[in-house]
Amino acid sequence: MKTFKNKESDFDRTTNPPKLEAHLKKSITKIVFLSAALLSFVLFVITFLFVYHIVQNQQFVRIIELERNWANAVESFGKLLNVFSEQTEIFENEERVVNLLQQIYEHYHPLVSYPAFGRSDGKMFTYPKYDYGPDYDPRKRPWYQAAAQNPEGHVLVKPFLHAFLKEPTIALAKAVYDKDGNLLGVLALDLLASHVAEALLIDRSYIVDEMGQILAKKGTLKTFSHLNFVGLEKIASGRVGLTNYVAKPSIAGTYVVVEDSLLDEILISLIAPLSVVSSVFIVNLFAVRRLRKALKKTVVQPMENIVEAARNYLSGRGFEIEEIEEPTYEMKMLASELSDMVTIIDSQTQELKASYDQLEASQREIEEAYERLRLEEEEIRYAYNLLSEKLSAVIENFDEPTGEHVQRVKKLSKFLAEKLNLPRELVEQIELYAPLHDIGKIKVPKEILNKPGRLTYEEFEIVKKHVLWGAEMVGDDEKLKVARNIVLYHHERYDGSGYPFGLKDGEIPIEAQIVGLVDVYDALRSDRPYKKALNHEEALRIIVEGDEKTLPRQFSPELLEIFSKYSDEIRRLWEEL
Secondary structure, eight states, rough: HHHHOOOOOOOOTTOOOHHHHHHHHHHHHHHHOOOEEEEEEHHHHHHHHHHHHHHHHHHHHHHHHHHHHHHHHHHHHHHHHHHHHHHHHGGGGGGHHHHHHHHHHHHHHHEEEEEEEETTTTTTTESOOOOOOOTGGGSSHHHHHHHHTTSSSEEHHHEEEEETTEEEEEEEEEEEEEEOOEEEEEEEEEEHHHHHHHHTOOOOOOEEETTTOOOESSSSSSGGOOOOOOOOOEEEEEEETTTEEEEEEOGGGGEEEEEEEHHHHHHHHHHHHHHHHHHHHHHHHHHHHHHHHHHHIIIHHHHHHHHHHHHHTTTTEEEEOOOSSOOOOOHHHHHHHHHHHHHHHHHHHHHHHHHHHHHHHHHHHHHHHHHHHHHHHHHHHHHHHHHHHHHHHHHHHHHOTTTTHHHHHHHHHHHHHHTTTTOOHHHHHHHHHHHGGGGGGSSSHHHTTTTTSSHHHHHHHHHHHHHHHOOOOOOEEOGGHHHHHHHHHHOTTTTTTSSSSSSOOOGOOOHHHHHHHHHHHHHHOBBBBBBBOOOOOHHHHHHHHOSSOOOGGSSSHHHHHHHHHHHHHHHHHHOOO
């Protein structure tokens, strides 16, 4: 063994640093797991994007296959017409024509309805038999003329609503000629689109015409009311909310559409990435355990020998290191380079401290950025609220003598919503959108709104339309659902006596019930060209007990209870405004 001379040490024995083995375990675990986390993240993103791309391509495959099946199904009936039209001897005999139509109907119903043959002399045959009237001439019909102009094959008529069955229908027609080339007539089939497509459609798919009318569907649909198919000539894809769709033009002016939930696609795409990440972490766990054992033999145990030798050295017993079981070059060098090791450790400590300072500075920058974003959000909310109030003031100029009605409806609606313990977000939206309840009155003629006397029946019917006009102005955006409910339903009554739809009980959204009650209360307490304002007690009595126009059953019992319970606060709020 090599012996070193004792040296003085400035090591503070009062401190209790971690043991080398514990320190290495912690550091290695941290570094390895951070590396594994980074690798897992990269693999996760790559795998997710790859699988998601495959999932989306599957949607294109499905739409192509579905469109091909749909087109083949329709064309198969065209081929059937071609076969029948070649049997010209059948169409020269009325009885055989009727038998053929009956056989077609019985064999292919309900896919085919009312097979027909329009003869060249203008006589019409159909099964089941239908009386078209003496003035009906099939030769003047578009399907007859189109087939007559195309003697080589059958023609398709774009989807229409069947006159008898009231179902979307696609018509096929084929001109029939005798052996001498004379036109005998036109054989036609009406295909019920929903029955033809019933066995073809997959879940959340549908077929529409150019006008967006659904011909056949399967499952719950989310996109059909949002899409415009005019001018679509090739496969198109897009997203409506959380629903992806792929649309493809098809035969006879129809379009095949397949929907898929974005959330389902994401969940499916997550399976493979999560499996990869799990595998990486399992391999990492075994690797860390093997690495710890190796380090114990090659680093920890030699270091403990060095520490023991250092203690002996400080005790004056000399610096002797026990033989290392698996010696390494570094451990041998460490015995003679202790001072350099201390220098390296100090240097690394400084680097770690610098990194910590950088992280701390970054944290402060993030907190400052968050505060700026919060302030900007508050400014946007303030601007939105101000815009709502300005718009409400415009409405008041059409119907109210002052703008105070808007503020009273706003504050009292918020008060009742809070007392009903509604969610905070809903209370804020009621406060924000209550002033817009009569926005539709902008479309009501001003001479009707400002008429001093009682309105005629016709005039009142026009005024009642302001809720529908207002709902059209607000639109169908989901973010404005509360505003639309208030505008459209605030004249509905709990007993079903309101308008425009006569809703009752829980069918009326709670926000509309609140604004409706506040609107009645404020109307009773306000001067109008046709009446004087009432005081709070008189208005409360009419709402709770009723009169010739207002009845308590028109309002929710729960709302009436809250209104009566907090009557004094309501009067104070109203008089403050």
